Amino acid sequence: MSHKIVRRPQVDDSHLPTSLPPFLKQLYARRGVTETDCELVLTKLLRPETMKGLSEAAVLIADAMAAEKSILIVGDFDADGATSTSVCMLALKMMGAHKVDYLIPNRFDYGYGLSPEIVAVAYSKSADVLITVDNGISSIEGVAAAKLLGMQVVVTDHHLPGQSLPNADVIVNPNQPACEFASKSIAGVGVAFYLMSALRAELRQRDWYKQHHINEPNLGTLLDIVALGTVADVVSLDANNRILVNAGLKRVRSGRCRVGITALLEVAKRSPEKMVAADFGFAVGPRLNAAGRLDEMALGVETLLCDDMMRARRMAAELDGLNQERRELETGMQQEALKSLQQLSLNEDDLPWGIAIFQEDWHQGVIGILASRIKDRYHRPVIAFAYAGEGEIKGSARSIKGLHMRDLLERINSLHPGMITKFGGHAMAAGLSLKADTFEQFKHAYDNAVRDILEYEQLTGELLSDGELPTELISLDTALTLRNAGPWGQSFEEPLFDGVFRVVQQRIVGEKHLKLLLETPCGTLMLDGIAFNIDLAIWPDATIQQARIVYKLDVNEFRGNQTVQLMVDYIEPL
Structure with a gap:
C-alpha cells in the first residue's frame, strides 16, 4: 500500500539544554520533550500519593501479611500480565510474605479477567485476598462472586473503566474517575510496581523489616521486568514510562538483569550490552506472549521468577519453540485472510x-x-x-x-x-x-x-518523517547518539528520515528481505540498507535506479566492526 510521507514541522527547541547536539534538540522538541524530561532519573518519577487507592491498597495488603492471610495474584495472559504478576510475586516474597501464589486464567478455558469461574478456582486454593494485575476493572461479576465468598479484592489495572466499577475493597487504576495520577498511559506492570513501592513504605512505617529480621528490599532490582512489560504492552512512552523503561534497560546493559530475561535475549540472539527498548518489543515480548497465546502463561511467569540460569535457558527454549509455532500459525491465517479480502x-x-x-x-x-x-x-x-x-x-x-x-x-x-x-x-x-x-x-x-x-x-497510511538528514549526519556517530537518546517507542517514535537515493545494488536475502547498496544524490556516500518483508511482485527490479526511502539509522555490527546502516521502513521507486 502506498504511504503519504509527512514531514514534522520545525519547532522551537530553545528550552532544551545547549549540551544536546542541535539535531537531537530538534528531534526531542518535536516530540514534546520539556527541559525536565531530558533527565530520565528515578527521582523524577511521578509521586505515588497522586494515584487513587494506592495507600489504601498498601494498608490492606500489609494487614493481610500481618494476619498471615493467603494472598493470590490474578494476572492476565499477556506479557503485561506476566510481568505484573512476577513483580508482585517477587516483591511480596522480598518483603517477607509467606502465603503468596498466583493464578493466570488459561485464555481458552476461562477467557480474560477475574471471571466468576476463576474466582471459584481461587476459592478452592483457599485464597483470602485477591490482587488482580492488568485486569479487573471490568470484572463486575467476578468481584461480586469473590466478595460473596468472603474474599477481599484489590483491583489493579490500567484499562479504561466501563460505566460502572466493580465493588472491590480497593481499586488502583489511574484511568478510574477522580484519579489525579498524571500518567494515564502507564502499563499494568507500572501500576503493580507503584503498589509494591507503596507497600514497602507502609511496612517500613510499621517497623516490619526490623521485627521480621529482613532487609528492606531494593525494588529497583525489578525494573528490568517493569521495562519489559511496559514496552511489550505498547503503551505510550510518556516521560514517566520512559524513566521506568530507561532504568530497566540500564540494568540489562550492565548485566544485572534477571536470568529469565537474559535467557530470552540469548534465544533471540540479542546482546544485553547493546539492548534497546525495541528488543523488549520485538525479541523478548513476543516469546513471553507466545506462552499465553498457545499454552499456559504460567511458563512465562516461571521464566521471569526463575533464579537458576540452566532452568531459565530450558524454559526460554520452550518459549522460543512456542513463538515459532505462533509465527507459523499466524502466517497461515494471514494468507487466508488476505485471500478472502482479495476475493471480496x-x-x-x-x-x-x-x-x-x-x-x-x-x-x-x-x-x-x-x-x-x-x-x-x-x-x-x-x-x-x-x-x-x-x-x-x-x-x-x-x-x-x-x-x-x-x-x-x-x-x-x-x-x-x-x-x-x-x-x-x-x-x-x-x-x-x-x-x-x-x-x-x-x-x-x-x-x-x-x-x-x-x-x-x-x-491513507501516513509516515511521519523528521525530514532529510544532511549527508554529514548520516554517520555512525549519529546512529549511536540516537540509540542512546531513547528509549523510543509508542507515541515517542524513533526518528524516521526520508530522502532520495540512487539504488546501486539490490538483492533478496532470507525469504523476502531486500538488501540494498545506496548512494546519496551527490555521490559522496555509499550506504548499506535493508528493507524487511518487501513486496516480491515489485522487488528486486534492475530497472529501478532511484528511490525515495524512509528509514531509521541503525548500527550494524559484524565481526566486531560497527557501521551505519539504513533500516528501510518504506521504499518508493522513482
Missing part, C-alpha cells in the same frame, strides 16, 4: 472501512497479531475473530490513528443492544465477544460505525 474486492477503494474477518478454525491466541498485520497492510481498523465454543466468537481489534476502538465498540453496543456480549480495551486495541450467528450483522454495523467517525483521507 479487486479494488482497494472498495474495501470496507472497518475490516472484520472470521474463520472457524483460526486460533484464538493469534487473532490479535493477525488483526495488527492486516491493519498495517491496509491501514484500516481491523477486528479478527476466532471460534470460542458454545456458539460464541471472540474478537481482537486493532485501530488506526483517529479512531478510539473502545469508544467505537461502546457506540455499536448502544446502537445495537445485546449484539456484543462483552467488550473492553483501549484506544488502539480492544477485545470483544459475540454470538457467532450475529457476525454478519456485526460486520456491517462495525463498518458503518467506522464510516461515521473517519474521513476517507484517514485511510
Whole structure:
C-alpha cells in the first residue's frame, strides 16, 4: 500500500539544554520533550500519593501479611500480565510474605479477567485476598462472586473503566474517575510496581523489616521486568514510562538483569550490552506472549521468577519453540485472510472501512497479531475473530490513528443492544465477544460505525518523517547518539528520515528481505540498507535506479566492526 510521507514541522527547541547536539534538540522538541524530561532519573518519577487507592491498597495488603492471610495474584495472559504478576510475586516474597501464589486464567478455558469461574478456582486454593494485575476493572461479576465468598479484592489495572466499577475493597487504576495520577498511559506492570513501592513504605512505617529480621528490599532490582512489560504492552512512552523503561534497560546493559530475561535475549540472539527498548518489543515480548497465546502463561511467569540460569535457558527454549509455532500459525491465517479480502474486492477503494474477518478454525491466541498485520497492510481498523465454543466468537481489534476502538465498540453496543456480549480495551486495541450467528450483522454495523467517525483521507497510511538528514549526519556517530537518546517507542517514535537515493545494488536475502547498496544524490556516500518483508511482485527490479526511502539509522555490527546502516521502513521507486 502506498504511504503519504509527512514531514514534522520545525519547532522551537530553545528550552532544551545547549549540551544536546542541535539535531537531537530538534528531534526531542518535536516530540514534546520539556527541559525536565531530558533527565530520565528515578527521582523524577511521578509521586505515588497522586494515584487513587494506592495507600489504601498498601494498608490492606500489609494487614493481610500481618494476619498471615493467603494472598493470590490474578494476572492476565499477556506479557503485561506476566510481568505484573512476577513483580508482585517477587516483591511480596522480598518483603517477607509467606502465603503468596498466583493464578493466570488459561485464555481458552476461562477467557480474560477475574471471571466468576476463576474466582471459584481461587476459592478452592483457599485464597483470602485477591490482587488482580492488568485486569479487573471490568470484572463486575467476578468481584461480586469473590466478595460473596468472603474474599477481599484489590483491583489493579490500567484499562479504561466501563460505566460502572466493580465493588472491590480497593481499586488502583489511574484511568478510574477522580484519579489525579498524571500518567494515564502507564502499563499494568507500572501500576503493580507503584503498589509494591507503596507497600514497602507502609511496612517500613510499621517497623516490619526490623521485627521480621529482613532487609528492606531494593525494588529497583525489578525494573528490568517493569521495562519489559511496559514496552511489550505498547503503551505510550510518556516521560514517566520512559524513566521506568530507561532504568530497566540500564540494568540489562550492565548485566544485572534477571536470568529469565537474559535467557530470552540469548534465544533471540540479542546482546544485553547493546539492548534497546525495541528488543523488549520485538525479541523478548513476543516469546513471553507466545506462552499465553498457545499454552499456559504460567511458563512465562516461571521464566521471569526463575533464579537458576540452566532452568531459565530450558524454559526460554520452550518459549522460543512456542513463538515459532505462533509465527507459523499466524502466517497461515494471514494468507487466508488476505485471500478472502482479495476475493471480496479487486479494488482497494472498495474495501470496507472497518475490516472484520472470521474463520472457524483460526486460533484464538493469534487473532490479535493477525488483526495488527492486516491493519498495517491496509491501514484500516481491523477486528479478527476466532471460534470460542458454545456458539460464541471472540474478537481482537486493532485501530488506526483517529479512531478510539473502545469508544467505537461502546457506540455499536448502544446502537445495537445485546449484539456484543462483552467488550473492553483501549484506544488502539480492544477485545470483544459475540454470538457467532450475529457476525454478519456485526460486520456491517462495525463498518458503518467506522464510516461515521473517519474521513476517507484517514485511510491513507501516513509516515511521519523528521525530514532529510544532511549527508554529514548520516554517520555512525549519529546512529549511536540516537540509540542512546531513547528509549523510543509508542507515541515517542524513533526518528524516521526520508530522502532520495540512487539504488546501486539490490538483492533478496532470507525469504523476502531486500538488501540494498545506496548512494546519496551527490555521490559522496555509499550506504548499506535493508528493507524487511518487501513486496516480491515489485522487488528486486534492475530497472529501478532511484528511490525515495524512509528509514531509521541503525548500527550494524559484524565481526566486531560497527557501521551505519539504513533500516528501510518504506521504499518508493522513482
